[in-house]
Each structure stands twice: as C-alpha cells, then as structure tokens.
Amino acid sequence: MRRKQVINFFKTFILEIYNYESNEGMLYLKLHDLEKQDYITSSWGNDGEKFYRISQIGNNILDTHYKQNHTLFRNLIEE
Template identity: 45%
Template sequence: MEKRLRGLKKAMENTYMQELEFTSMMKKRIHDSIAKEAISEQDVLTSLLELLAKERTGFELTGLLQARGIRKYEDDEGSLYSLLHEQEHRGIIASSWGSSGEKYYRLTDKGRRVLEKTSKRASRARFSFKEQSEG
C-alpha cells in the first residue's frame, strides 16, 4: 500500500470513524438503496413494457420487477401505479377491470412500437459497451 494511503488509513482509525459500526440490517439497507438507484428509469420502463406483453395486475408487476432485480417499488408500490397511470395517459398501455375488482394492464399498439424502439436502443448500447470493453 502506498505510504500516503497507509497514512490516511491510520488517520481514519484514530478518529471518530473508528467508532462507526454498521449492523447487518444497516448494511442491507445501504446495499438495497444503492441497488434501487443503480437501475436507470429507461431500464425500468423497458422491463415494465416487456412484462406487459401479457395482461397483468399491478401486484403481479411488482413481483416480476423484483424478480428481475428491480427493487425500486418494493416498499413504494404507489410509485409503480403512478408510472402505470402516466404510461396509460400517454397511450402506451391500457387498463381494464377484472371481474373480481382487480385492474389489469396491457400494452397498446403504440406501446409495442415504443418497446421495439427501446429494445433496439438498449441492444445497441450493450453492443457498443461490449466493443469498448473488449477494445
């Protein structure tokens, strides 16, 4: 380790930083918070549109997004419904009420076109990143 880094580490050990301890629960919260922020809004929207290729309820969507590693709505399902309402207002998705009172969401034709464009853009971005990382 470089001399200046060793000095920094020693200085941190001799200050109040030494007294900080994180419980496993605090570590999990920090990790979850970072994970929630790591996924872009575009990635969330793309995943949502992919899942809506089949008609689903908001509850189903929450679970399926979590299964994809998108934990953004885990403790705040209300924001998912706000996003769904916004996309419905834009004509990208449509909704209908089921016989048991649940609301179902599905892609519209416009939504399918948006998904196709978004998927192509994401594919190009991944290809570009792969080229840069290999080069």
C-alpha cells in the first residue's frame, strides 16, 4: 500500500470505530487487517485479553498525516 492509501485506510478505520460499538466482531476484523499490514502489533495478557499497540510503521504514517494536516490547517487560517 502506498502512503496515501495507508493514510486513507487509517482515516476510514478511525471513522468506522464509532460504527463498531454495536458490532465488536467487525472491529476485531479491522484490527486484524491492520496487524497483518504491520501497522499495529498485539500481545496477550495474563487473563486472556488481547492488547493492541501501534507499530513504528503505523506511528510514522500517522505522524506524517498529522504534519500534513497541521500545515494545511495553518495555511487556511493564515489566508
């Protein structure tokens, strides 16, 4: 996936989380997709719970996206 596609994927993922409140199964499918693409990692806790953490790749993509949006927003305000 190219950077723009990845950013769109994360945007869609974040927006879709709100739709998953009544359907947790879909949320876990999305998390699994992110994990397969190395954007997040997971680990199991002692009581059988699964924890997710953003990977360095995912963090770099989000950081780039943040910087792009911050610059765009600042330019809009300064006009």
